Amino acid sequence: MEQKNGLVIKSTGSRYTVLSDDGTMIICRIRGKIRLKGIKSTNPVSVGDRIVYDDDGSGEGVISEIKERKNYIIRKATNLSKESHIIAANVDQAVLIVTINYPMTSKVFVDRFIAASEAYGIPVTLVFNKTDRYDHQHQQILEEWRNLYESIGYQTLAVSAKKQEDLSEIETLLKDKITVLSGHSGVGKSTLINRVEPTLNLKTAEISAIHQSGKHTTTFAEMHALSFGGFIIDTPGIRGFGLIDIEKEELYHYFKEIFEHAKNCRFNNCSHYSEPGCTVKKAVEDGLIAYSRYESYLSILLDKNDKYR
Numbered sequence: 001m002e003q004k005n006g007l008v009i010k011s012t013g014s015r016y017t018v019l020s021d022d023g024t025m026i027i028c029r030i031r032g033k034i035r036l037k038g039i040k041s042t043n044p045v046s047v048g049d050r051i052v053y054d055d056d057g058s059g060e061g062v063i064s065e066i067k068e069r070k071n072y073i074i075r076k077a078t079n080l081s082k083e084s085h086i087i088a089a090n091v092d093q094a095v096l097i098v099t100i101n102y103p104m105t106s107k108v109f110v111d112r113f114i115a116a117s118e119a120y121g122i123p124v125t126l127v128f129n130k131t132d133r134y135d136h137q138h139q140q141i142l143e144e145w146r147n148l149y150e151s152i153g154y155q156t157l158a159v160s161a162k163k164q165e166d167l168s169e170i171e172t173l174l175k176d177k178i179t180v181l182s183g184h185s186g187v188g189k190s191t192l193i194n195r196v197e198p199t200l201n202l203k204t205a206e207i208s209a210i211h212q213s214g215k216h217t218t219t220f221a222e223m224h225a226l227s228f229g230g231f232i233i234d235t236p237g238i239r240g241f242g243l244i245d246i247e248k249e250e251l252y253h254y255f256k257e258i259f260e261h262a263k264n265c266r267f268n269n270c271s272h273y274s275e276p277g278c279t280v281k282k283a284v285e286d287g288l289i290a291y292s293r294y295e296s297y298l299s300i301l302l303d304k305n306d307k308y309r
């Protein structure tokens with residue numbers, strides 16, 4: 001029996017594909033119960049985890065230890081569940097794929113994703129996809145969204161994965177980093193990965209013509225090595241808002257421009273909702289904070305649940 005180290009690159013429930021530090025690939029299962037402090041999770045081991053496994057030469061390894069995580073992205077297992085599901089661990093950055101249409105992505109969704117990434121300390125870039133399908137009006141919305149998010153300090157790119165337009169910037173973004181790719185079903189996550197790494201040939205599917213929504217084609221997160229350096233994690237499309245784990249009191253810290261304007265509020269525990277002397281509300285009135293961003297902030301703040309989805 002030999003103990004070895006490795007990286008989890010795929011998780012399909014009870015079996016994990018591990019890239020061993022010795023360069024080989026091995027399927028592993030978990031020994032008994034590995035409990036992690038503080039997280040009630042449906043998957044104790046996630047894509048991106050660094051692990052220790054026992055190799056008895058049988059061809060199947062047994063994971064005995066998960067190394068401490070630098071960070072992780074989590075979502076609720078189901079809407080009502082208290083349990084959560086870890087999407088990916090130990091990532092350098094998140095890329096949110098956004099489509100103005102086919103399917104439609106809402107600003108609230110984008111803002112919730114950004115807030116969650118900020119809370120996890122994970123840099124996020126917005127990549128607008130399907131520019132080849134946009135009409136004049138969509139193009140205008142695209143410009144407006146890009147200006148908004150760039151002005152707050154987020155990098156944005158606009159590409160067409162299908163027509164292979166503007167993809168060199170994507171390569172620059174991904175090179176030598178571990179990136180988790182996220183977004184609604186059908187926005188083109190797997191298509192984009194196939195374009196930057198054509199040997200992968202990941203499964204993709206047309207969006208439903210009637211509902212203009214994706215078909216949840218990717219069902220498990222999987223990490224892929226990039227030939228030009230780095231790793232990319234393809235993930236299943238997020239339904240609804242999907243992300244959790246921010247305390248109400250600290251929510252405004254994760255809306256960068258709201259945080260900036262909150263310094264002079266009359267009350268230092270101001271929630272920036274109904275308190276007098278709130279300089280955040282003043283900044284919204286003066287057009288210094290986009291109304292859509294403030295609305296997103298309030299929609300999370302006033303969510304009925306204590307923790308946010």
Ligand SMILES: Nc1nc2c(ncn2[C@@H]2O[C@H](COP(=O)(O)OP(=O)(O)OP(=O)(O)O)[C@@H](O)[C@H]2O)c(=O)[nH]1
Pocket residue numbers: 129130131132133159160161162163183184185186187188189190191192203204205206207214215216217218219235236237238
């Ligand atoms: N017109 C156009 N279609 C695209 C583009 N990128 C992807 N698509 C199409 O959008 C559909 C969905 O793409 P997928 O790559 O399967 O989407 P996904 O984000 O991986 O979806 P899930 O795995 O379900 O989360 C496919 O029919 C793609 O061909 C694009 O730039 N332009």
Ligand SMILES: [Mg+2]
Pocket residue numbers: 189190191203204217218234235236
């Ligand atoms: Mg996919």
Ligand SMILES: [Zn+2]
Pocket residue numbers: 262265266270271272273275277278279280281
């Ligand atoms: Zn305030």
